[in-house]
Amino acid sequence: MIDYRSWRHTFKLDPDKSIDDEALEAICESGTDGIIVGGTYGITFDNTLDLMSRIRRYAVPAVLEISSLDAVVPGFDSYLIPLVINAGDPNWIFSPHVSGLKAYGSYIHWDEIIAEGYLIANPDAGVAELTRARPIEDAAEAKAYAQVATKICRLPIVYVEYSGTYGDPQIVRACKNGADEAHLFYGGGIRTPQQAAEMAAIADTIVVGNVIYDDLQAALATVKAVKG
Numbered sequence: 629m630i631d632y633r634s635w636r637h638t639f640k641l642d643p644d645k646s647i648d649d650e651a652l653e654a655i656c657e658s659g660t661d662g663i664i665v666g667g668t669y670g671i672t673f674d675n676t677l678d679l680m681s682r683i684r685r686y687a688v689p690a691v692l693e694i695s696s697l698d699a700v701v702p703g704f705d706s707y708l709i710p711l712v713i714n715a716g717d718p719n720w721i722f723s724p725h726v727s728g729l730k731a732y733g734s735y736i737h738w739d740e741i742i743a744e745g746y747l748i749a750n751p752d753a754g755v756a757e758l759t760r761a762r763p764i765e766d767a768a769e770a771k772a773y774a775q776v777a778t779k780i781c782r783l784p785i786v787y788v789e790y791s792g793t794y795g796d797p798q799i800v801r802a803c804k805n806g807a808d809e810a811h812l813f814y815g816g817g818i819r820t821p822q823q824a825a826e827m828a829a830i831a832d833t834i835v836v837g838n839v840i841y842d843d844l845q846a847a848l849a850t851v852k853a854v855k856g
């Protein structure tokens with residue numbers, strides 16, 4: 629299993645978005661701790677396999693965050709399995725997991741599987757629409773969600789997902805308090821070194837996504853901001 633607890637910075641690459649070889653090399657050789665492959669829409673076996681094989685030219689650890697049962701590609705170092713803890717559509721809590729285990733259960737290497745309590749904090753994100761995520765009322769509620777994930781469900785990771793917009797540090801801090809010893813990922817809207825440093829001071833690991841495709845140099849600058 630990958631040592632995600634030592635990760636401070638990751639890039640998230642979306643199989644549905646194109647990235648040329650030069651940009652991919654810069655991302656993989658940037659000094660980031662790991663690459664997460666994942667996305668919400670348009671994820672297929674073929675585009676996931678293609679991206680994985682291109683990332684595999686580099687030594688950086690690569691994990692797949694599974695969002696579609698049609699796109700479970702062997703060959704990653706580990707597999708992140710999200711449980712959407714504020715999903716308004718209950719089918720998003722366990723149904724896909726049951727289907728996945730029925731289909732692939734006998735092939736699973738359990739030491740490669742890492743479950744994450746996924747808290748969707750940006751109501752405008754595609755994944756919020758897909759899962760009909762319940763809005764988070766305030767910091768106390770955010771902390772309670774993190775406690776549900778880590779104290780009740782005993783999940784090792786809480787992932788605060790603000791995908792597409794920069795989050796509220798108070799909400800992220802409340803999640804960190806609730807998560808206690810569990811590991812906190814933060815992702816969403818990081819575009820500058822200052823934002824990277826601010827969220828990395830609260831969360832254990834930050835995830836940088838969209839800016840890779842809009843402004844590669846800005847994306848690369850977030851690594852140094854976190855890892856020095």
Ligand code: 1GP
Binds near residue numbers: 789793837838
């Ligand atoms: C998305 O949390 C990641 O799943 C990163 O968010 O794309 O907004 O950087 P951004």
